[in-house]
Amino acid sequence: MPATLRLVASDDTGDEGLADLLAACARGDRAALQRLYEATAPATFGRMLRLLRDRALAEDALHDVYLAVWRKAGQFDPTRGSAPGWIAAIARNRALDIIKSRRRDAPIEEAGDPEQWFDAVPAPDMALVTQQDVAALRACLEQLSPTARAMVQRAFFEGLSHAEVATVAEQPLGTIKSTIRRALIALRACLEP
Incomplete structure (x- = not known):
């Protein structure tokens, strides 16, 4: 080898x-x-x-x-x-x-289509996630405001830290942290059976 x-x-x-x-x-x-x-x-x-x-x-x-x-x-x-x-x-x-x-970043409200956030071929460690789970997550993400959805996208799908999201969004770090926290709480509530 x-x-x-x-x-x-x-x-x-x-x-x-x-x-x-x-x-x-x-x-x-x-x-x-x-x-x-x-x-x-x-x-x-x-x-x-x-x-x-x-x-x-x-x-x-x-x-x-x-x-x-x-x-x-x-x-x-x-x-x-x-x-x-x-x-x-x-x-x-x-x-x-x-x-x-x-300065090519769009305003945080225009972070793009959620369908593009998911890889067409999942990573090996994500193989355990079922299509139903992915569909449920997509549906719950759609319930978030465009701003919250974009912040979650940048933090969890693009791998940016909260500070980096704040830099890209040109918003205070505290605002970013609280918006993401509220979004995660809403996602958890939406995904719970």
Whole structure:
């Protein structure tokens, strides 16, 4: 099995392998960057594409992310988190920078069609969710206000933190937190039998 395939494993060995590659990048090992890229770029690109919603822009942003990984590899501390998490944070920050600089984000009320929030092919860990559950969730999401629905979308389907949602929405963090909390309470009540 090629080394890059072992690196994407979810066990501790995979994370240690990625941390070792980051350490090698910090020492200037370009081959380590290539292996790190091969092991992590698909997931990173998927995140960028979900956040930016533009394939060309996501490809450019992916390039920027790995330049930043190369430059900052010496700052990675495996005691503070995993290598994939560290790379994901760089990717998320880059995507938010692009969103802010381009001012391409629509008002929070226009976050898009809820049908687009769900992947056509569910991730393996979501395989246990039945179609009935998905349909019920969609119906409950439709009962939320457009603003609350958009905030839930950004926080839970796009992976933004509450602070990032506040930045994108240009609203105070407290407003975002309370709106999302009320929306989650409403969703829980709607989904309970």
